[in-house]
Amino acid sequence: MQHRDSPNTTAPENALHRPLSWKQFWGLAVVTIALPLAIIITIEGVLS
Amino acid sequence: MSEPTQSTDPSTRPLTLADKKWGILATFGNTTSAAIATWSFVAGATVAVYLDAVSGILITFAGVLIGLFLVILAALPVSQRYGLEAVRSLRPTLGVRGSVFGVILVFATLIGWNSVLAIVLMQSASAVLETMGFVPGSAVRASQIAILLFAVLIVGVLVNRGASALRWAGPAITFAVIALAVMMLVFIVKTYGWSKILNAAPLQPFESQHLNIMIMVELGVASGLSWWPYLGSLTRHSRSVNTAVAPSVMGLGIIMTMIAGIGVIMTLVMPESEGNPVFLLANSGGVWLGLGGLLFLFFANIGTMMVGTYTSVLALKQTPALEHKISWRTATLITLVPVLIVSIAIGDLFLASYPTFLAFSGVLMAPICGIQIVDYFILRRQRLSMEGLYSTKPGGPYWYRGGVNPVGFISLAIGMLAFFIVFDPIAYEPKEGFDFLGASLPSAIVAGLVYYGGSKISRSTRVSLTPTTERD
Numbered sequence: 293m294q295h296r297d298s299p300n301t302t303a304p305e306n307a308l309h310r311p312l313s314w315k316q317f318w319g320l321a322v323v324t325i326a327l328p329l330a331i332i333i334t335i336e337g338v339l340s
Numbered sequence: 341m342s343e344p345t346q347s348t349d350p351s352t353r354p355l356t357l358a359d360k361k362w363g364i365l366a367t368f369g370n371t372t373s374a375a376i377a378t379w380s381f382v383a384g385a386t387v388a389v390y391l392d393a394v395s396g397i398l399i400t401f402a403g404v405l406i407g408l409f410l411v412i413l414a415a416l417p418v419s420q421r422y423g424l425e426a427v428r429s430l431r432p433t434l435g436v437r438g439s440v441f442g443v444i445l446v447f448a449t450l451i452g453w454n455s456v457l458a459i460v461l462m463q464s465a466s467a468v469l470e471t472m473g474f475v476p477g478s479a480v481r482a483s484q485i486a487i488l489l490f491a492v493l494i495v496g497v498l499v500n501r502g503a504s505a506l507r508w509a510g511p512a513i514t515f516a517v518i519a520l521a522v523m524m525l526v527f528i529v530k531t532y533g534w535s536k537i538l539n540a541a542p543l544q545p546f547e548s549q550h551l552n553i554m555i556m557v558e559l560g561v562a563s564g565l566s567w568w569p570y571l572g573s574l575t576r577h578s579r580s581v582n583t584a585v586a587p588s589v590m591g592l593g594i595i596m597t598m599i600a601g602i603g604v605i606m607t608l609v610m611p612e613s614e615g616n617p618v619f620l621l622a623n624s625g626g627v628w629l630g631l632g633g634l635l636f637l638f639f640a641n642i643g644t645m646m647v648g649t650y651t652s653v654l655a656l657k658q659t660p661a662l663e664h665k666i667s668w669r670t671a672t673l674i675t676l677v678p679v680l681i682v683s684i685a686i687g688d689l690f691l692a693s694y695p696t697f698l699a700f701s702g703v704l705m706a707p708i709c710g711i712q713i714v715d716y717f718i719l720r721r722q723r724l725s726m727e728g729l730y731s732t733k734p735g736g737p738y739w740y741r742g743g744v745n746p747v748g749f750i751s752l753a754i755g756m757l758a759f760f761i762v763f764d765p766i767a768y769e770p771k772e773g774f775d776f777l778g779a780s781l782p783s784a785i786v787a788g789l790v791y792y793g794g795s796k797i798s799r800s801t802r803v804s805l806t807p808t809t810e811r812d
Binding site for chain 1: 357395398399401402403405406408409412413417420421549550553557580581582585589593717722723
């Protein structure tokens with residue numbers, strides 16, 4: 293474990309969090325892209 | 341390892357796994373605390389100009405979510421994985437010296453946001469106190485300045501204690517503000533009734549419903565993108581991606597839209613309120629509800645100012661020339677003094693420019709997000725050189741040409757140009773092509789594509805991407 297005041301410039305792989313996985317990416321995409329697009333299309337349809 | 345980093349200041353070093361102590365509650369508390377403020381009412385008032393209550397709230401929600409998609413991908417994974425804040429995360433795209441642009445951007449943007457909050461707080465709270473008979477008309481200006489100084493003092497004290505203070509203050513403020521917001525919503529519905537709220541027409545919409553929707557989507561996207569500096573600073577404390585993403589979407593997306601929704605409803609049923617229900621509470625709700633509204637103003641705006649000031653101080657401390665020369669306390673003062681000056685000297689003028697200010701956030705943040713997403717996910721496959729991020733010596737992986745990555749800045753400029761081609765943020769006027777994808781999305785896409793192409797043909801970037809210089 294590195295000292296609190298010493299930057300972890302030599303961090304080994306296990307000292308970092310894992311990268312964003314595809315599963316996490318698609319989860320994010322569903323909530324923040326698919327859902328809003330569905331909302332916009334629905335409102336467009338209702339108002340026009 | 342060519343150079344151990346010179347940084348020994350805990351505020352500038354990358355956070356390790358052991359340093360990351362924020363769980364879901366702390367991240368939710370602080371992202372929500374950042375999101376909820378009286379600017380949400382102002383945003384809601386803008387929505388009511390173009391759309392009715394239901395479609396306005398839903399479309400704003402949709403736009404904010406799309407903005408969050410971009411900003412979360414750009415800022416969260418890199419900050420969370422490497423323990424970086426926003427400005428340091430710009431080094432791979434803009435270069436070691438070029439990332440100073442990020443300091444200027446974050447500093448100017450957050451001083452702008454904090455000034456809007458401070459102005460609204462001092463003016464609204466003072467007016468409420470006058471309405472309730474606590475302050476005579478002749479002492480309104482003095483009470484405004486006293487409220488401003490009080491708010492800035494509290495923010496300064498909390499930020500001076502660093503992330504440990506935010507860890508408890510963020511959730512505490514958030515739950516108080518949500519409870520008070522629910523109280524306000526109940527009072528509005530009881531006063532006007534669902535029927536009037538749901539049937540109220542937008543104030544000054546365009547003839548084209550599609551254009552009304554796209555303008556509000558754009559407002560939402562710009563609001564979502566404006567969280568870029570906050571997100572990196574806050575989620576670097578999170579223990580994992582899962583404990584960072586969900587509470588961020590909850591706080592910056594759902595709760596923010598809920599408060600903006602109160603502004604939409606309030607403007608539709610009482611346009612002269614400009615979205616702010618606190619005056620209704622002070623006039624018609626009696627002393628206790630009036631005080632509740634007053635508390636909302638304080639908690640909401642101070643909470644957001646606290647997170648914004650913390651983020652600005654952190655950004656300022658990333659400047660190579662300043663990080664060892666100024667203390668955290670001095671950086672806090674440097675961040676808060678301009679807010680005091682703007683609020684006292686040009687408060688009304690600054691507040692009147694709010695929609696333009698918000699649009700400019702989109703102009704700057706959208707291409708940055710596009711570039712960062714392409715750089716981190718496509719070009720670097722989520723692997724950065726920690727040494728390069730903290731090295732200031734020439735020849736490092738993010739040194740490029742003289743410490744500046746020309747490809748990053750050219751992409752940024754072209755992305756901004758793409759925004760201006762389809763939307764005029766000063767006149768708030770859409771141009772040809774706006775009704776297809778808005779302005780922020782094309783700006784991010786264009787900047788990302790130019791960055792990808794430019795990086796592929798730029799020798800300097802190719803050198804920086806060779807595997808030997810990458811380290812996890």
